[in-house]
């Protein structure tokens with residue numbers, strides 16, 4: 309029987325590239341994001357290329373009831389989720405004192421609250437079935453404070469710490485949590501967050517990042533994966549440097 313993967317933020321960037329990889333391996337897909345048109349276009353394309361089934365769920369995950377509505381809709385249709393990918397997220401560039409509070413709170417709702425609720429809802433049936441995989445998309449931002457993107461970096465620290473903790477709690481089950489930590493990646497993220505990556509940073513493509521995450525997920529063990537050697541080295545080195553210095557370095561980048 310075919311397996312089903314649910315991907316949030318499947319309408320662009322890393323989520324869209326992950327959807328392609330799951331489809332190539334014949335997973336049926338539940339595609340979640342706000343842009344219904346883009347999701348329908350992707351669903352049609354993947355269905356015809358790979359003879360899979362797709363379901364488009366257009367939801368704004370900053371709305372409190374979205375995770376419950378998504379879960380209920382899938383239950384009603386007897387669709388069980390074998391792989392959950394919590395990928396939807398956004399950032400904002402600017403000093404905290406100047407940034408719009410509503411936008412910052414929406415970011416917390418999307419990057420943290422909806423991810424926690426989706427994990428809670430879909431983990432339980434996986435534990436009952438004694439099988440399932442979850443991918444949480446964090447960031448290299450998770451490893452240190454991020455001046456000028458203070459709330460975004462803090463949300464990704466939450467995702468990393470939360471995911472590692474739950475992975476440890478469920479280590480003796482057959483359910484795994486893969487935490488993907490991409491560094492700078494070319495997607496719509498830059499435009500939405502109002503940032504430009506400096507040339508000194510090695511920017512990866514969404515397809516490269518998705519492949520790294522997908523391969524790690526298929527190792528069937530919980531893990532944290534940082535994309536690219538430079539990003540790995542930076543995330544590793546911040547452990548040994550004074551936090552004040554690390555914070556200053558990030559501010560200068």
Ligand SMILES: NC(=O)c1ccc[n+]([C@@H]2O[C@H](COP(=O)([O-])OP(=O)(O)OC[C@H]3O[C@@H](n4cnc5c(N)ncnc54)[C@H](OP(=O)(O)O)[C@@H]3O)[C@@H](O)[C@H]2O)c1
Nearest residue numbers: 317319320321322341342343369396397447493495496497
């Ligand atoms: N790009 C980078 O440099 C980078 C680095 C590290 C980590 N990440 C993380 O990677 C993840 C994917 O981002 P990306 O780079 O692929 O950016 P992206 O191209 O902007 O994709 C973001 C996805 O999230 C969806 N989304 C945004 N707001 C939503 C909402 N309120 N409700 C439901 N879906 C929503 C978007 O779809 P709709 O607009 O259709 O809703 C889109 O599909 C994010 O968690 C991001 O923090 C990105």
